Amino acid sequence: MRFVIDGDGSPVKNEVIQLGETYQIPVVIVTSIDHYTNKIYPDFIEFIYVDKGSDSADYRIVKEVEDHDIIITQDYGLASLLLTKPVRVFHHSGQEYTTRTIDTLLNQRFIGSQMRKAGKKTKGPKAFTQKDKEIFIGKMLDIIKSKNNLG
Known part of the structure; x- marks a missing residue:
């Protein structure tokens, strides 16, 4: 098991490290050479x-993942490609x-894109909070403990 992070703009890199x-x-952190x-x-x-x-990191992540890896991404398209693999x-x-x-x-993303193309305003993602980080860490700890039988 490894953590694989879609690194461009991930707000939880330090927590995963x-x-x-x-x-x-x-x-494993996959990121643009810009970073x-x-x-x-x-x-x-x-x-x-x-x-x-736009898709360089995504294609590399799909190529690099191994069975039982845990991938962290906010990209729905990348997530959909990875769901066919034995990863989470x-x-x-x-x-x-x-x-x-x-x-x-994916459908919500498509509808939002169509609305923006039509000149309509859409809401962006809500601000990422400390509480969100705590929820993320808790979820990762649950997985780690279940894999290691540390319950």
Whole structure:
């Protein structure tokens, strides 16, 4: 099991890194070369840099994932591609993407896009809060404990 983060703009990178360190779980962060860093990270963290482009990170993540990985992304399209694999996919809010929910999410995204093209205003995502981070961490801890029988 590894954590794989769709790294461009993820608000939970630091929390996932902390979980990885505490529970000895590798962390892979896939991000655009625009976000290159010289910061030195521990060996359990791997950065994969991809070219600029709206789907470069998504395609690389699909290629890189391994069975039982936990992927964190806010991209519904990427989530839909990953649901055919033996992995678990989560939004940074802690919501797990499933085959039951993904069609609704993709449809909402499409309708919002059509409304914006028609010149209508749509609401953006709500602000990400400390409470949201706590929910996310709780969800990840539940998974880690169940995998390690640490109940």
